[in-house]
Amino acid sequence: MITDADIRALTEIVGDENVSTRKADLVAHSLDESFATPAEAEVIAWPSSTEQVAAVLRYANEKCLPVAPWAGGSSLEGNPIPVRGGILLAMYRMNQVLEIREDDLQVVVQPGVVYAELNKTLRRLGLFFPPAPGSSDVATIGGMVANNSSGMRAVRYGVTRDYIMKLKVVLADGRIIDAGSAAKKSTSGYDLVRLFVGSEGTLGIVTEVTMKLAGLPEHVAVAVAAFGSLDDASSAVFEAVRYGLEPSAIEIMDAATVRATNLQCGLSLQEVPTLFVEFHGSEAFIADQMAYVRDICQDNGCTSFELADTPEERSKLWAARREAHDSIKLSFPGCTMVAGDVCVPVSQFAEMIRFSHELGKEMDLHVHCFGHAGDGNLHSEIIGYRDDLEQFARAQEATARIIDYGIDLGGTIAGEHGIGLLKRKFMVHEFGAEGVGLMREIKSLFDPNNILNPGKIFPDEMV
Secondary structure: OOOHHHHHHHHHHHOHHHEEOOHHHHHHOOOOOOOOOOOOOOEEEOOOOHHHHHHHHHHHHHHOOOEEEEOOOOOOOOOOOOOOOOEEEEOOOOOOEEEEEHHHOEEEEOOOOEHHHHHHHHHOOOEEOOOOOOOOOOOEHHHHHHHOOOOOOHHHHOOHHHHEEEEEEEOOOOOEEEEEOOOOOOOOOOOHHHHHOOOOOOOOEEEEEEEEOEEOOOEEEEEEEEEOOHHHHHHHHHHHHHOOOOOOEEEEEOHHHHHHHHHHHOOOOOOOOEEEEEEEEOHHHHHHHHHHHHHHHHHOOEEEEEEEOOHHHHHHHHHHHHOHHHHHHHHOOOOEEEEEEEEOOHHHHHHHHHHHHHHHHHOOOOEEEEEEHHHOEEEEEEEEOOOOHHHHHHHHHHHHHHHHHHHHOOOEOOOOOOOOOOOHHHHHHHHHHHHHHHHHHHHHHHOOOOOEOOOOOOOHHHO
8 A cells, every 4th residue: 555655755766746646647557458457556656767766666675565667558468557556667758769889780778768769760870670569659668678579570580589688677676787788699697688578577677778780671572462261371371481481571361350451541452361471681582582472372372462562552551460450449349359469380370260260150259360470470359348248258268268279289378468467377378387386486586575567477376
């Protein structure tokens, strides 16, 4: 329970203008983009420096006050919702690009820097940070680090973790540590960077990030391939990966998702299962790869194969893909999206889609499937209505069955959205009781008073 004395202490640390107990502020930070039940913190603090974060955590740890870090609020699993009340630490005002090391292809940023804004800054130098989350216009670097986010280009460029070289982290007791280095490789000590990335703010609060960058590609080309069935489209993806193509992205949308994006984004794509395939590189490389992928698509029943010739066309297509989640939601006014995010071996991707659609028919639910086909990451979106308790329960049950089936196929419960609140109950299925128990011990070592984002990641009986 936050007291007046606690609020005065926070005010002394971050300043009166950076502390709020206003109802409007508490409500605005009580929910994310998921269907998780909202929960309000008791006070919000906006720090502006590592030292302020350290002072807040030092105080909170002494008083055993819960602290939930907050970034862009675009997460889909309830990751930042302050379920234990306490202090919400809003990190998005720490939004400075601290240093661009052009010669080393590195950038140093604060956690509140927005992904899309960072890439706008880097573009003038011919550089970019490749992971491309669907919420790129609001996703912050701190949130991406916390969830090990990725996106459409992961098949070629990898995920956030692959780019993080060094972190400044404040531990639960207020100690400040530097993990990693600016060197390209190291065999020095335990790899704490990879431990903190993806820990969802449960082990420490990241206040500074050093990332490696990539050079902007010489040329970019995108093909749109339409198919008569999802099986044909999935088979084309499998063969493209199996036979060594090097796309920067292979995205899939089922017919229902194409229909929603056509409606909401003003496109006129054929409303059938569709692949978007992108290549980066020289003109000769792209021409060779495009010819190869065209043959593969045609061998697998492709009904049309077209190139997006201009930057404007490519931008519109990728915007439509990024906005698939919102397009589906807008197509069903008043709905609540029940989202899934499984990642399976590429050889099982077609089976994962088949199962999801068959389950929708079995349970009389609208199921949309799309995702990063090149690395086996499937997003399922099931339409739910909270005012119809029976239907909403079915939507949640269907998503749970999809997640469990993904694990059974050798996959994982979270390809890029993290665990948060909504995936906790699946952790033992994926990792076993001993594996989850070891993670819990690591949490206890870093945060013995369980103040950092409590109630997340671990199953209820272990929290």
